[in-house]
């Protein structure tokens with residue numbers, strides 16, 4: 001097996017699992033132990049961390065057929081009833097392919113065009129909110145992400161920031177994070193414990209799981225039933241769900257539509273909010289980048305109107321900024337864990353079937369061989385040309401497009417990428433068109449820190465939004 005910390009005889013490295021920013025610890029362990037992969041054990045489960053772009057590419061992309069499983073979380077999948085979600089379903093389950101096909105069709109470039117009025121209406125609400133109560137930045141961004149995805153997935157209009165769906169959806173992503181926390185639930189390592197009755201003195205996890213299951217079920221079932229009622233009443237609007245539901249569908253077919261639509265919220269909400277928070281913090285810290293991006297937007301859009309989806313393809317510098325935001329502050333530093341479904345070997349090491357494979361996206365995106373001075377925020381990495389007519393985004397020799405890592409790998413790669421990129425660019429363009437973002441802190445005094453979780457972003461510090469055209 002590849003090298004790594006050994007830990008204790010029974011629990012392995014359970015007590016050494018890093019509590020904050022594990023990607024940094026895994027990268028440091030990778031250097032300490034050497035080799036193309038880092039290996040460790042928690043109880044009876046073995047994890048390999050891939051810290052280099054070559055290992056990530058050779059295993060997760062080139063051997064995607066056997067590296068696209070997901071490790072089973074007994075707590076989340078079985079106790080909380082989430083085995084059939086798009087995220088958790090096994091890579092060899094026949095539904096996996098059907099899910100991917102429906103999601104790729106429903107989130108294609110054409111679908112983005114169809115949904116552009118939703119994106120445009122909601123970004124206007126976001127800009128208005130930031131102008132009125134800028135201190136509530138995170139609430140405005142979360143409301144925006146939820147409103148967009150609830151309308152796209154179900155045709156459901158979210159009202160204010162206190163819409164009940166926002167808090168229940170927010171709660172559900174927190175629950176998934178808690179249920180997935182490595183080393184926290186003994187049942188993940190001793191699956192036989194799942195048969196213990198809930199009243200048993202040590203079966204706290206079963207009672208907790210039952211409460212969580214109820215909340216998680218309502219997140220998937222309530223909006224689905226709501227669309228069906230709208231269709232029956234003839235009041236539905238076009239959405240991912242209403243496009244796919246047909247009279248006479250089997251229960252199985254309808255269930256597939258329900259889980260795919262549910263995955264849209266889970267996939268889009270925290271990721272877009274994280275990307276936008278990091279963007280705003282970095283713009284406050286880098287006024288010259290902000291000015292250059294704004295000049296580009298003004299030159300294409302002018303001052304008499306606001307940016308629309310049709311404009312975002314003509315903003316190469318802003319695209320470079322967006323790529324650099326997500327390289328510097330990756331949204332999902334460890335992507336999501338994969339599982340290898342057959343015995344394999346790589347670089348002289350044995351990789352047993354069932355091993356959890358964790359791609360260290362953060363380590364790859366901060367590898368100085370790929371991205372020189374990786375801790376410097378510099379959109380120029382992805383820009384070619386100088387004048388506005390010949391400016392285009394492409395990786396310079398040796399600086400690969402970070403999208404190859406940011407959105408995951410192989411047959412699990414994010415199906416929302418074609419939706420996420422233009423949606424983010426639209427929000428970024430509208431915010432820079434409307435405001436100058438500053439911070440009262442001196443840029444040098446701000447220590448950039450990151451949150452820890454499945455998704456991560458720069459920890460917010462005080463920012464100000466000065467309106468550029470109060471009349472618009």
Ligand code: HEM
Pocket residue numbers: 086087088103107263264265266267268271272275331332335336337338406407408409410411412413414415416417419420
């Ligand atoms: C900044 C935006 C986003 C980022 C950085 C991002 C990143 C990721 C990553 C890293 C994965 C895991 C890939 C893997 O396991 O290798 C993933 C999966 C997924 N994403 Fe995204 N995502 C984003 C936006 C979206 C959006 C907007 C949607 C839907 C509208 C979406 C839907 C999904 C779904 C359904 C999966 C599960 C795929 C599977 O397990 O087969 N994502 N995303």
